Amino acid sequence: MDSKNKAEIFDVTENASATERALAFEKACRVLQTGHLVGIPTETVYGLAGNAFDLNALTQIFQAKERPLFDPLICHIAEPEGKNIDILSQLDESGLIDNEKLTDAARQGIQALISVYWPGPLTLILPRGKRVHDLVTSGLDHVAIRMPAHPAAQELLKRCQFPLAAPSANRFGRISPTQAAAVFQELGDRISMILDGGQCQFGLESTVVRFRETGEPVVLRLGALPLSQIESIVGANAITASANEKLASPGTHHTHYAPRKPLLISDSLLPSELTEEQAATYHWLQKKIGILRFRAEPPQFESVHHSYTLSSLNGFREAAQNFFKTLRALDMAPVDVILAESPFAHLGISKTSGLNSENLRSGLGFALEDRLKRASSGYFKMSSSS
Ligand code: TXA
Ligand code: MG
Secondary structure, rough: OOOOOOOOOOOOOOOOOOHHHHHHHHHHHHHHHHHOOEEEEEOOEEEEEEEEOOHHHHHHHHHHHHHOOOOOOOEEEOOOOOOOOOHHHHHHHHHHHHOOOOOOHHHHHHHHHHHHHOOOOOEEEEEEEOOOOOOOOOOOEEEEOOOOOOHHHHHHHHHHHHOOOOEEEEOOOOOOOOOOOHHHHHOOOOOOOOEEEEOOOOOOOOOOEEEEOOOOEEEEEOOOOOOOHHHHHHOOOOEEEEOOOOOOOOOOOOOEOOOOOOEEOOOOHHEEEEHHHHHHHHHHHHHOOEEEEOOOOOOOOOOOOEEOOOOOOOOOHHHHHHHHHHHHHHHHHOOOOEEEEEHHHOOOOOOOOOOOOHHHOOOOOOHHHHHHHHHHHHHHHHHHHH
């Protein structure tokens, strides 16, 4: 572990002076150069960063997060200086990827996405280069690469001059942090330094995409970049990988992003409309309920103690930004169970009818639903075994 002391938080937002920011980046670089870890802001969620070429730093990432070694890491890279730079060639030269292993069809799609969405919330799975350590890829022959857009992440990457391996800065399986204070809660006793870049703009992790040799894009993890925006560039229907597909991401576990409290998802927050199983659980618990809803409406349960609305405008973008922060707040609040509204409930769409509609498929609703389902699965296990 990095430090027995509590992590120090350094403000690198516009509230800090240019000198304070410069000193913070300098110190962060030193920490990273000596093989230690720094909590860093990105536009999606906060990351736990270490030098991707340093075995000691990589080992510390897995230890600090208590993450299993089969779950590979994303390498974050600096935006190149200058125009018309062939990023894939540059990545090849730096030993991160093996450009020659890409088929022309795949390369074409990848380049098209890079030119529009990098820097941004898109992670690409590319053939692994010779400098990439086994710990980064969990021994796979492909490596995940992302060019973050957050100015503080970019400033740090440019100063360090090495790629940063950075998973989300939460303990394994827990809620991803979207504020520096949340990183402190998760890892404050395990790392020495956190850069505070403010609230994350997107609030959900990057979308992870891999291309088949034939050039079809496969989405391995739904995320902040909606499917429709990928399809608008590559002109094909982006396929969402199912858990048992060979290409699927090893880290997309069924239970993930989970609060410590039991979480139950419902299409409706009306007590009369709960399913039998949900109602049984609700009575079994007979406890204080915290509500997570997507729209502003008065709570319907008598025992509701806390009710949080993710979006005042009923928009998925705003809901995504607030999602993990609110889940964390509910986890800390004096409630015993969290009842979450399905993201599609407020659109008046039942699960069986409208989910395939093009309109919904394109938005962030699916990424939100994915995170909610993973946050809740531990609960159902608990209720069926009790
Ligand atoms: O937005 C994000 O992506 C954030 C910020 C910090 O950049 N990072 C993040 O990292 O979410 P993490 O480690 O929590 O999730 C990485 C995901 C996992 O689902 C992992 O399985 C997948 O990316 N992944 C990483 N390397 C892979 C590879 N070589 N092949 C397939 N999937 C990979
Ligand atoms: Mg994560």
